[in-house]
Amino acid sequence: MIHSIIENVKITPHSGHLASYIPALANQSKDLFAACLVDERGEILSFGDANYSFTLQSISKVMSFIVAAEHLGLEKILEKVDVEPTGDPFNSIVRLEVAEKGKPFNPMINAGAITVASLLPGDDVEARVNSVKQYLAQITGHEHTVNEEVYRSELETAYRNRAIANYLKANDYLEGTVEEALETYLQLCSLEVNTEDLAKFGLFLASDGLIAGENKNLITHKTAQFSKALMMTCGLYNASGKYAATIGIPMKSGVSGGVLCAVRNGEIEHLRGYIGIAVFSPMIDEIGNSVKGMIFLKQLSDQYHLSVF
Ligand code: GLN
Numbered sequence: 001m002i003h004s005i006i007e008n009v010k011i012t013p014h015s016g017h018l019a020s021y022i023p024a025l026a027n028q029s030k031d032l033f034a035a036c037l038v039d040e041r042g043e044i045l046s047f048g049d050a051n052y053s054f055t056l057q058s059i060s061k062v063m064s065f066i067v068a069a070e071h072l073g074l075e076k077i078l079e080k081v082d083v084e085p086t087g088d089p090f091n092s093i094v095r096l097e098v099a100e101k102g103k104p105f106n107p108m109i110n111a112g113a114i115t116v117a118s119l120l121p122g123d124d125v126e127a128r129v130n131s132v133k134q135y136l137a138q139i140t141g142h143e144h145t146v147n148e149e150v151y152r153s154e155l156e157t158a159y160r161n162r163a164i165a166n167y168l169k170a171n172d173y174l175e176g177t178v179e180e181a182l183e184t185y186l187q188l189c190s191l192e193v194n195t196e197d198l199a200k201f202g203l204f205l206a207s208d209g210l211i212a213g214e215n216k217n218l219i220t221h222k223t224a225q226f227s228k229a230l231m232m233t234c235g236l237y238n239a240s241g242k243y244a245a246t247i248g249i250p251m252k253s254g255v256s257g258g259v260l261c262a263v264r265n266g267e268i269e270h271l272r273g274y275i276g277i278a279v280f281s282p283m284i285d286e287i288g289n290s291v292k293g294m295i296f297l298k299q300l301s302d303q304y305h306l307s308v309f
Contacts (some may be wrong), residue, residue: 002269005299006035006047009281010290014100016283016291019057024153028054028256028282030088033292034281036195038203039271042212046196053192054280057254058090058288060188061113062227063132063201063237064120069223070240071121071131071134080104080119080173081227083230090237090288091160095166102171108234108252109186111164115187118174118181128184133191138211139204140197160184189254195278198260202276205231205250205262208226210274228262234309236294238289249277249299250306257282257290259297 010033020026034048056063069077086095088103104111120128129146136144161263165182168174174181193201194264204210205228209219217224231250236243243251251261261277277300282291302309 001303002045002179002300005296005303007298009033009296012292012295014283014291016285018282019257019284019288019308020152020245021157021253022150023157023254024139024147024150025055028215030283032257033281034195035277035296036199037268037271037275037277038196038199040203040207040210040274041272043271044196044199045269045271049280050195052280053068053194054282055147055189055254056191056193057256058108058113058259059191059198059252059254059258059260060132060139060191061108061116062205062231062252063136064113064116064188065107065230066227067121067132068116068119069226070177070219074121074222074226077107077116078090078120081115083226083233085234085240087238091164093160093164096164096167096171102173104168104169104173106234108230109237110161111168114161114165114181114185115168115173117185120184125180125183125187129187132188136191136193136197136201140193140200143194144185144191144197147190147192151187154189155183155185158180158186161185195258195280198258198278199276199306202260202262202278203274204273204276206264206276231260231262236289237287239289243294244309247294247301248309249297249301251297253289255284255288255295257284257293259290259293261297263306264308266304266306268300268306
């Protein structure tokens with residue numbers, strides 16, 4: 001049955017656009033499509049270009065939040081960033097002038113993620129980026145590298161993100177320098193993964209931090225709980241409410257076209273229990289979510305009753 005969902009999605013005409021505001025992402029083929037599902041017993045279902053690597057973009061916000069929260073403790077992080085949805089675009093600056101002055105609303109938008117990037121363990125950009133790389137490698141089982149072309153391309157055109165970082169710094173919501181925070185954040189956005197890696201990460205979150213073959217949780221229950229709540233309420237930018245209602249799974253998207261999902265208790269074909277799901281298709285809508293990715297997830301959730309509500 002999942003095969004018919006995949007076929008439906010594949011024959012759906014393209015709509016949306018590539019994330020050409022990051023010049024290097026304008027070159028992706030719009031026909032790419034991949035999906036991967038993995039359960040707690042290691043059963044895998046994978047479709048399309050499952051080994052195709054793409055950059056994490058905003059999906060990295062979940063990983064950074066986890067590493068920073070585990071390093072400093074959740075309370076310390078929450079002094080610097082809230083957990084409230086904004087209803088605004090991911091790169092919006094407007095809320096930094098309202099409510100508690102300068103405090104970013106949540107770690108899933110650029111403002112909050114730039115603050116979190118500045119709080120990662122390490123004395124310089126390389127060490128902070130490495131802290132997340134190492135975490136990710138433990139979960140996926142291999143090293144991840146920064147796509148230099150994407151990173152350079154974004155750094156050169158980061159006018160808005162630089163403005164946000166300056167604003168954060170002016171109000172004492174950034175450790176270190178503006179450039180360090182920006183470079184850390186953008187290198188994390190440029191880390192490469194494929195859908196199998198992301199599905200494993202989804203499984204890790206679904207199980208509150210279990211790693212295959214080990215029987216201890218790598219993160220605290222609270223960090224996992226906050227991460228998934230943030231994904232559900234803020235993970236799809238200003239469409240998060242709509243997708244919480246229509247799909248009902250903690251998810252996080254990135255403008256390169258990936259979506260990460262954590263299913264707590266599912267039954268999808270021969271997969272059972274905790275299930276990590278990842279989908280990738282680079283054409284995104286106005287808000288920044290993968291068009292075909294979201295069509296796939298909506299049909300999957302309907303078909304297999306995956307909504308938590
Ligand atoms: N690197 C991108 C940016 O900062 C990430 C945005 C996204 O995936 N929504 O604009």
